[in-house]
Amino acid sequence: MERRHNLPPDLPSWPTREAMVARGLAINLPWLAFVNISFALMILLRDILFHDLPETSRVSTRLMDTVDVAMGVIILLAVATVILSWRTTRGVSVMLLLLSLVWSLCCYWFVTLLHLPHIWPLAIILLLTAMAALYFYPAGLAAFIAPLWITLPFASVSLNEALNIRFAVVWSLFTLILICGRFILLRWFDEAWERNQQNQRLIARLDLLAHQDPLTQTANRRAMLHVLESAVSQQRRFSVMMLDVDYFKRYNDTYGHQAGDACLVRVARVLKKSVRSEEDRVARYGGEEFLTMLFDCDSEQAQEVAARVQKGLRHAAIPHASSPVSAVVTVSIGIATLAPGQTAAELIAAADAALYRAKEGGRNRWCSEITPPGEPS
């Protein structure tokens, strides 16, 4: 409730960590898909690209046909993963898992049935690419890495019919590289996120300084004029109330400047409580002058708000011994409602003129541009 009166009109919205992850996926998944599709095409076009493969493929034509179908599936899954990531992160991990499972199956066949050495570097590059593309998204990373990472040692054991020590050493080293690589990349991501948070806090603070009155925590004149002008340009239906604390100089003289400050804070609190909707704004317009914007509010409804302000001040009962109009702090109020074709400056001038009339009428009352002065409280 408090914040709405302080917020400047057009605060930028900041990404959450989830949004940053989603954006990272949208950027990185096309690259991962590109690598997957490239490798799938290399296998599909093996007869053109690699001259030593046809002999091997002749070993099992049915198997190679199945591999070709699997490569087609990989291409489709890679494309589908990218398209999915444009809309949501949900389901991306499942797609990555399917991709990895198809690769794992093919790798297993290549190693155990065809004894093809080419598949080792291909699998390693796939794993490293996934790590670089998904390091910030543990679910997707695990989904893609785990099946392939598990399959390759299995294939080695199956090929050698025993645990190969050299393979185990190389595999352990590679695993370490994967883990350390991810750790380093993740640190960059976390640092970028932390910087982003710091910037958000800093900008929010600067924004408050630029748009909020530090004493009363209401919008300042600049922020209010911005909202006012945009509401006028949109031809919104609204009224403004210009309020002036009665005999405030005397208040300062009687109670001191600090008490004067505290009084303004309490008056601002009453104003914030008196407005009716989330959209309404309260601003400190100048020294002891406030301006409120009441949206979807005609002159009559604005007068009801004015009455509520006066009632709130009576209830707050801030003593004002030197005021000739009341024993407690009171305000004079000028009300103006936006007329068709009226500019923001004309509206303010109308509210100011109404305020002047309220003061002339004896203070502690409101005046609207079209109605006679309201009753003093």
Ligand SMILES: Nc1nc2c(ncn2[C@@H]2O[C@H](COP(=O)(O)OP(=O)(O)OP(=O)(O)O)[C@@H](O)[C@H]2O)c(=O)[nH]1
């Ligand atoms: N304590 C305090 N006083 C302020 C602040 N800003 C302005 N003032 C004082 O508000 C007083 C306004 O005085 P005037 O403009 O003569 O108005 P007034 O005494 O309220 O008289 P009327 O408006 O005619 O009822 C001045 O004495 C200013 O010094 C502020 O931030 N804190």
